[in-house]
Amino acid sequence: MAGIYIHIPFCKKRCHYCDFHKSLNLKDKGRMVKVLVKEMELENGFLESEQVETIYFGGGTPSVLDYDEIMIIFEGLYKNFKISKDAEITFEANPDDLTKQYLKKLRKTRINRLSIGLQSFSNQDLRLLNRRHKSETGINAVRDSKNAGFKNISIDLIYGIPGMSMETWENNLNIAFQMGINHISAYHLTIEPNTVFSRYIKEGRIKMPEEDTGIEQFRILIKKMGENKFLQYEISNFCLDGFFSKHNTNYWKQVEYLGIGPSAHSYNKEIRRWNIADNKKYMDSISKNKTPFEKEYLDNRKKYNEYILTSLRTMWGIDLKFLEENYSKEAMDYCMGLSKRFIDYGMVVKNMNNLILTDQGKLIADNITSELMM
Ligand SMILES: C[S@@+](CC[C@H](N)C(=O)[O-])C[C@H]1O[C@@H](n2cnc3c(N)ncnc32)[C@H](O)[C@@H]1O
Ligand code: SF4
Known part of the structure; x- marks a missing residue:
């Protein structure tokens, strides 16, 4: 079993919070597509003969x-x-790309799941984030995707936006639940270095909400998701029964994947590698038959840390048996030993062989993760 990620490194406009690799120069798009295919030819041995169960077109846009x-x-x-x-x-x-004509074309391809970046239904938020679309465009895009025949639709939302009130956040969630979709990713805004927002913060033009506001919005998120039968299968990911993203779940379950395109990451249990995040250098190198990447070998300590980092955030948690069988008994004992105090604090529960975050623990998931690392 394996996955393929394809990075499409272009956007029409730069959102003020986003540091994903992209270029606004769309004139290279045609050449990039051919080069992506060339990279597939160069790297078709990476997954050996594993069957590909998931493909994810991400970006950029x-x-x-x-x-x-x-x-x-x-x-x-x-x-x-x-x-x-x-x-x-x-x-x-x-x-705003999901016009009726475009959706009709998408339906003719093998794409069977859409992930639509709505972010908020407040035009004030959307303007602040520098999004291309308005609230109504987002609502229509989901309606038209359903009408076009897409049954598997996810939306992205962001909370913890400067100036976002509790009412706006609750209203965003209420609208989302009325849309008849089966998957929601909801992220707390993070301020990434070298983004417009990080400059705005330095200049005092915007102020991040108090920590308590973010926590309260996260609590509302969990509560409303539960009320609407959405399962929190990862800290930021929620779905109706059976509709979890197989692709992302496989990342968290240590399934191999090949990343195609500039900045894309690949993983095959022994190494992790990442392509250069520069469109021109990427295309020039692939054209000369060389995929431009850096790589690191994963020793046992790195593998353990990666497992903790990804698994603790999921509803399946850390599988102690998996730790013992794939790493060592010492790794399992180490993890169990460090987890004890979080179990005592009610932040983590031990369910059979698994260590799982409680709702209280989810609020400080990053701290617990770093405490459990080697
Ligand atoms: C790769 S992005 C892009 C998808 C698509 N281009 C779009 O903007 O709709 C995937 C998602 O990550 C989230 N995201 C990106 N940067 C973020 C940040 N700094 N803080 C919180 N969420 C972020 C957004 O919700 C976004 O939709
Ligand atoms: S959020 Fe999406 S559209 Fe906005 S800059 Fe990032 S990748 Fe591009």
């Missing part, structure tokens, strides 16, 4: 691709990899 470009990528994928007949194929899209 995959929805800047036109139908022909998407089809060129699919041709490359099916030529170079063994892809399962019922693979989950997710496509990230910005709402």
Whole structure:
């Protein structure tokens, strides 16, 4: 079992919070698509002959691709990899790209899951975030995606936005639940270095909300998700029964994946590698038959840390048996020993062989994770 991630490194506008790799220069799009396929040819041995169960088009903005470009990528994928007949194929899209005509074209491809970046239904928030779309565009995009026949739809929301009131956040969630979608990713705004927001903060033009506000919004999130039968299967990810993202879940379960495109990461249990985050250098290098990446070998300590970092955030938690079988008995004892005080504080519960965060623990998940690392 394996996954493929394809990074589409273009956006039409730069959101003020985002540090994902992208370029606003769309004139290289056609060449990039051909080069992505070339990288697939160069790297088709990376997953050995593992069956590909999930494909994820992320970005940047995959929805800047036109139908022909998407089809060129699919041709490359099916030529170079063994892809399962019922693979989950997710496509990230910005709402204002999802016109009825575009959705009709998307339906003709093998894409069977959409992840739409709505972020908020407040136009004030959307303006502050420098999003391209307005609230109504987001609502229409979901309605039109459903009408086009997409059954598996996820939306992204952000909370902890400067100036966002509790009412706005609750209202955003209420609208989301009325949309008839089956998956929601909800992230607390993080201020990344070298973004417009980090400059605004330094200049005093915006102020992050108090920590208590973020915590209260997270509590509201958990409460309302529960009331609406959405399962919190990872700190920031919620779904109706059975609709969890297989692709992301596989990342957290140490399943191998190949990342195609500039800045994309790959992992095959022994190494982790990441492509150069520069469109021109990436394309020039691939054109000379060399994938430009850096890599690190994962020793037992790194593997253990990665497992803790990814698994503790999920509803399945840390599987102590998995630690023992895949790393060592010492690794399992080490983890169990350090977890004891969090169990005593009611932050973590031990359920059979698994260590799972309680709702209280989820509030300080990052601290607990770093305490459990080697
Ligand atoms: C790779 S981004 C892009 C998807 C698509 N281009 C879009 O903007 O809708 C995936 C998601 O990460 C979230 N995200 C990105 N940067 C963030 C930040 N600094 N804080 C919180 N969420 C962030 C947003 O919700 C975004 O939709
Ligand atoms: S959030 Fe999405 S659209 Fe905005 S800059 Fe980041 S990748 Fe591009």
